[in-house]
Amino acid sequence: MLPYVVKRLAWAVVVFVAVTFSTYILFFVIPTNRPGNSNVQGRDITASVTQATGIHGPVWKEYGTFLRRIVTGQSLGHSTTSREDVNTMLRRAAPITASVLLGGAVFWMLVSIPIGLLSALRPRSLLDRVAMLFVLIGISVHPIWLGLILVYVFGYKLGLTPVGGYCDFFYAGSSEVCGGPRQWAFHLVLPWITFGMLFAALYVRMIRASVVETLHHDYVTTARAKGASEWRVLRGHVLKNAFLPVITMLGMDLGVAFGGSVFVESVFGLPGIGRLAVRSLQRQDLPPIMGIIVMVTIAILVLNLIVDLLYAWLDPRVGHSPRGLDEEERAQLSAGRTEPSAAKPVRV
Numbered sequence: 001m002l003p004y005v006v007k008r009l010a011w012a013v014v015v016f017v018a019v020t021f022s023t024y025i026l027f028f029v030i031p032t033n034r035p036g037n038s039n040v041q042g043r044d045i046t047a048s049v050t051q052a053t054g055i056h057g058p059v060w061k062e063y064g065t066f067l068r069r070i071v072t073g074q075s076l077g078h079s080t081t082s083r084e085d086v087n088t089m090l091r092r093a094a095p096i097t098a099s100v101l102l103g104g105a106v107f108w109m110l111v112s113i114p115i116g117l118l119s120a121l122r123p124r125s126l127l128d129r130v131a132m133l134f135v136l137i138g139i140s141v142h143p144i145w146l147g148l149i150l151v152y153v154f155g156y157k158l159g160l161t162p163v164g165g166y167c168d169f170f171y172a173g174s175s176e177v178c179g180g181p182r183q184w185a186f187h188l189v190l191p192w193i194t195f196g197m198l199f200a201a202l203y204v205r206m207i208r209a210s211v212v213e214t215l216h217h218d219y220v221t222t223a224r225a226k227g228a229s230e231w232r233v234l235r236g237h238v239l240k241n242a243f244l245p246v247i248t249m250l251g252m253d254l255g256v257a258f259g260g261s262v263f264v265e266s267v268f269g270l271p272g273i274g275r276l277a278v279r280s281l282q283r284q285d286l287p288p289i290m291g292i293i294v295m296v297t298i299a300i301l302v303l304n305l306i307v308d309l310l311y312a313w314l315d316p317r318v319g320h321s322p323r324g325l326d327e328e329e330r331a332q333l334s335a336g337r338t339e340p341s342a343a344k345p346v347r348v
Contacts, residue, residue, distance in 0.1 A: 008308045012301045019297045020070060024063045027290045028055070052287045053077030070294055077287040079280075086291040089276060094295065096166055096272035100261050103188055104195030105254060111200045116207025121234075123212065131204055138201025143260055147194040147267035154190060162187050164269035195264045199253055207246060214242040244315055251307030255300035 028050065050056060053076060055065045069076060076086045119128040155163035167178040167187050178187070214220065215238060223233045262274035273292055280288040 004312055005309065008305055012305050016297065016301055017067075020067055020294065021063065023290060023293050023297075024066050027286060028062055028066070029059070052080050076291045076294070079285050079288055081283050081285050086287050089288055090273070090291050090295055093271060093273045093276045095169070096270050097258070097261050097265070097274060099169070099184070099188055100191050100195055100264055100270065100272060101254060101257055103185075103192040104199075104257070104264075105250070107192045107196035108198075108200035108203055109250075111196065112203035112207055116204045117211060119204070119208045120211035120215070128208075131208070135201040135205050138197055138204075141197065143194050143198055143263040144267055146197055147190070147264060150190045150194060151267070161190050164267075166270050191264050191268050191270065194267070195257070195260060198260045199257070203246065203249075206249065207242070210242040210245055211238060214238050217241075240314055244311065247307055247310055247314070251304050254303050255296075258296055 050062075053066075055062050055069075055077075068074070073087070078085050079089065115131050115134070119125075119131040122128055151163050154161045165178075165187055167180070167183040169181055169184040170179075220233060220237050223237050224230075228236075258274065261272060262278060264270070265272045265274040266278065273296070276288060277292050279285075280292070
């Protein structure tokens with residue numbers, strides 16, 4: 001298990017260096033001053049990133065300084081429009097986006113897991129057909145349209161939820177400003193639903209297909225033949241193997257989901273990373289964009305590392321060398337198959 005962890009950490013470091021070097025080339029080496037766009041309302045919107053960050057010198061020294069600031073958490077410069085420190089802007093916006101992403105992920109898993117399981121256990125039933133209709137609607141609906149509909153119905157017409165805004169989770173000050181876990185969750189209910197609907201439909205389909213496939217494997221049939229109850233077979237043999245691809249997709253989707261947060265934050269007026277990225281692009285404010293790229297890269301690397309370790313915990317073969325496996329099992333493991341063979345089932 002330890003060699004596997006070391007290898008995953010090494011790959012994470014390699015990807016981090018590659019992304020930061022590409023970011024450095026994009027913002028520090030490629031010229032950013034373009035004729036014709038140099039002045040809007042009396043201010044320079046194409047100011048040099050070098051001036052905004054204070055990083056000077058040869059190419060290798062500039063990249064070393066840039067990388068050292070990222071690793072040590074030093075300032076990545078200041079905004080060319082508001083003159084605010086980039087790290088301060090990111091620290092203020094990151095918790096909001098993280099709240100939307102993690103809360104939305106919890107919502108779509110709470111919705112997709114029971115619906116996907118019931119659809120797999122009762123294929124071609126009425127519930128299965130209704131779930132497929134839910135999948136088609138969920139894939140077709142745009143988050144902006146869904147968010148506006150939810151705001152109009154539950155916020156404006158019924159008055160059950162706020163129509164927008166954000167409350168700090170840890171705020172415990174004056175009652176004139178909203179804060180605390182209760183108000184935090186109350187203001188994020190509609191954003192969570194809107195964001196979760198982007199992925200809930202896809203995960204219902206994925207979980208259904210994975211569970212149906214796992215139910216037909218030989219080790220499940222053997223467990224039933226030995227007299228194991230249906231719940232024990234489902235809990236001990238089906239779910240653990242069927243959820244391996246779901247966990248992998250969850251780690252990747254949390255990184256990709258940043259694009260969806262842009263729409264959600266715009267609809268509900270949440271001052272998160274997505275909204276900050278849109279405003280920085282509109283103003284051609286390059287230092288915050290650079291900081292957003294670096295921060296999102298680190299977040300994706302950490303999430304995927306956690307998923308890799310969780311995957312190895314669920315499937316012990318992943319964290320061990322394949323030398324002790326026979327030729328057929330090595331071929332299956334190399335091909336990325338997650339189900340155990342019939343001859344040597346994995347004990348779960």
